[in-house]
Amino acid sequence: MRDAVRIDETDTGLHVLLNGDRRLTVGRKQLPESFLRWQSQARRQMFELLEARGARAAHAHPAHLPVLATLGEGLFPINLACKGMGPLPKREHLAGLTERFESLRAEADERAWPETLPQRLAAARSFYDDSGNFDSWSLGGLEIFEGQTARNLEQHPLAALLYFGEPPTFPSYQLAGVVRRVEAEDPAYRFLVAARELFAQDAFHLRQQRYPFGFVFHVVDWQDKTPFSRGSGKPR
Numbered sequence: 001m002r003d004a005v006r007i008d009e010t011d012t013g014l015h016v017l018l019n020g021d022r023r024l025t026v027g028r029k030q031l032p033e034s035f036l037r038w039q040s041q042a043r044r045q046m047f048e049l050l051e052a053r054g055a056r057a058a059h060a061h062p063a064h065l066p067v068l069a070t071l072g073e074g075l076f077p078i079n080l081a082c083k084g085m086g087p088l089p090k091r092e093h094l095a096g097l098t099e100r101f102e103s104l105r106a107e108a109d110e111r112a113w114p115e116t117l118p119q120r121l122a123a124a125r126s127f128y129d130d131s132g133n134f135d136s137w138s139l140g141g142l143e144i145f146e147g148q149t150a151r152n153l154e155q156h157p158l159a160a161l162l163y164f165g166e167p168p169t170f171p172s173y174q175l176a177g178v179v180r181r182v183e184a185e186d187p188a189y190r191f192l193v194a195a196r197e198l199f200a201q202d203a204f205h206l207r208q209q210r211y212p213f214g215f216v217f218h219v220v221d222w223q224d225k226t227p228f229s230r231g232s233g234k235p236r
């Protein structure tokens with residue numbers, strides 16, 4: 001994505017320059033309310049569990065872990081990887097939340113880490129408990145491993161995400177989007193690192209020394225793929 005590809009945001013869409021010569025203009029699409037509400041609800045449930053039973057109680061968190069499909073080359077060009085991808089704040093909340101998360105992270109370093117869980121949870125909940133705080137046009141995640149996904153996106157920044165959730169409703173959404181790489185000086189990257197680092201030392205994360213860059217996934221299209229019961233009676 002660095003040299004070969006350029007993505008410019010406009011009010012109505014995205015201009016994408018692919019491999020330095022192919023130009024593409026795509027419209028953007030807002031995420032559906034039902035998806036944004038699910039993202040908020042799933043986190044709220046997780047935070048309530050952590051409040052009641054501590055950080056060790058966390059296990060699966062599928063609403064945060066979609067599969068990201070990217071396109072490479074060869075006989076099997078589709079690459080799949082599970083990536084932590086979640087809501088970004090609306091522009092007006094971005095700097096304030098980032099600073100709050102960063103200062104709580106610094107404070108947690110000075111004290112016994114579990115002691116500060118209530119304050120860290122309160123800060124996270126001030127954002128995630130209300131889907132009205134979310135930017136409804138994009139999602140964000142952090143690249144850690146710099147593997148095939150990252151290589152593919154450098155050449156071809158058009159990708160798809162498949163989210164799928166838990167019973168009894170099994171929410172599921174497929175999103176199509178343009179992926180922009182964000183690095184140190186970008187406010188979205190700083191937020192993504194601050195949000196992850198707020199819980200980085202807790203039992204439910206693999207600790208990382210470094211997040212080489214982040215992704216902003218600009219939504220171009222979506223499909224609700226939530227399954228439902230077809231008919232009734234005896235299966236045939």
Ligand SMILES: Cc1cc2nc3c(=O)[nH]c(=O)nc-3n(C[C@H](O)[C@H](O)[C@H](O)COP(=O)(O)O)c2cc1C
Pocket residue numbers: 065079080081082083084085141142143144145146147148149150
């Ligand atoms: C539960 C889970 C969460 C993961 N979260 C991330 C993540 O947030 N960022 C990341 O770069 N890799 C994450 N990974 C690792 C990727 O799925 C994948 O192993 C890695 O990117 C290498 O695949 P690739 O060569 O297609 O990039 C996660 C894996 C699992 C199983």
